[in-house]
Amino acid sequence: MTAAVLHGKEDLRLEQVAMPVAGPGEVIVRVGAALTCGTDLKVYRRGYHAAMGKPPMLFGHELAGTIVELGSGVTAFSLGDRVNPLNSAPCDACYFCLHGQENLCEDLLFNNGAYAEYARIPARIVDKNMLRVPDDVPFEHAALTEPLACAVRGFEETGAKSGDSMIVIGAGPLGLMLMHVAEIAGVDVIAVVKRADQVEVAKVFGARQVVRVDEHDDVVAAARALTPGGRGADVVIEAVAVPQTWEWAVDMVRKGGVVNFFGGPPSGTKVQLDTNRLHYGDITLKASFHHTPATCRRAFGLVTSGRFKCAEYITGRIGLDGVPAEFPRMMARVSGVRDIKTAVFPGGVR
Structure with a gap:
């Protein structure tokens, strides 16, 4: 063959x-x-x-x-x-x-x-x-189904629910899946993207608002300004896997919020985080890798239902x-x- x-x-x-x-x-x-x-x-x-x-x-x-x-x-x-x-x-x-x-x-x-x-x-x-x-x-x-199962698990791990605000950093294939899964669940999605062509596609897959990084000197401030009260999003999902966007994610989430480091970085990658903000902001940091048979079935349900x-x-x-x-x-x-x-x-x- x-x-x-x-x-x-x-x-x-x-x-x-x-x-x-x-x-x-x-x-x-x-x-x-x-x-x-x-x-x-x-x-x-x-x-x-x-x-x-x-x-x-x-x-x-x-x-x-x-x-x-x-x-x-x-x-x-x-x-x-x-x-x-x-x-x-x-x-x-x-x-x-x-x-x-x-x-x-x-x-x-x-x-x-x-x-x-x-x-x-x-x-x-x-x-x-x-x-x-x-x-x-x-x-x-x-x-x-397979990549969508990874996105489903990444979304579920954040505990996000209908009515919550979410920032998704990155509009690659998995970033777009995360936006769409969140939108289907009733979450208000803000996308942070790199290129002009990603703006419209992010909207197609559920982002209500989009921040282009090359249009702002302070990307964190631009993203936070779009969240309720400017306090930051309830959930931020990082789907780029570079140190700068990991740091942005922590700065874009509200006090008491959840950050999911979804993107897979190379071995040995290091980041610097504001430990004072993490502690006194009571921020939860998570990461999610791969999928499980259960999330595969939930992703398959999204595909086969036409949603x-x-x-x-x-x-x-x-x-x-x-x-x-x-x-x-x-x-x-x-x-x-x-x-x-x-x-x-x-x-x-x-």
Whole structure:
């Protein structure tokens, strides 16, 4: 079969590889659609991922498709089922799983290989984290479940409720998802964005007001001015992962508010925070990583119910042969172009 294989830093090739075979408890899925992802872009730039694999490795992790082979012992699914296999599954037996923190599982099983004609789905994912896709939901929409589950968990971890104010810093793919999840929940969203083209897209996904960083000498003051009484937002979610925006997040939240450091920074990144403000402001600092089977199901519900703007979120469509060129294009982001996620169709663009 044809598949995208990562051989190292910025070295992605389309190759012929062996057709996967389903082992006990596993299934083989004919990929209907896969999606590009910021995590995949990080792996492409770096050439590896400590938890997800080392080169040469099959690439991509957001997919949906049709079951074409069942391994022995699989009874919950049938040939021809349309499914969304998530990219990971916890063990349910380690310390963290037993404490309801499956996202931190000590044996978290990851799966790659979305940019291919077929994908082998490990037994644990089949058992714990594969969802049946309704006939009226396009595969490319179902594949949004994985990143959306991360956004759902990030939002839920803040404790935000309808009527609260929230600042989301960053309008990348996950930042936009966080805005939209918050809007759906009835939260008043203020977006802090970098580029002019991000202003309108932030509004599309639920931001009532938008602050452009290049239009203000004091971005913190500009954002706080839009919150009730200018006191700061009830919740601030940082989705950029640089020290400056981490510091902004703490300065933009109100006393007694919650900050979620959602963006994933490089190892060794340091920030300076005003400890006096943290203590006397009674501010809660959190971070959220990855998803759990439960948040995957809640995200899947948003997708399949039509409440999430799936069509607006997918801004490009390519065949499998376009994957090697897609990642250099993503790195060379063109200002003024709405570029969120590209759907990859191994069977050809529809």
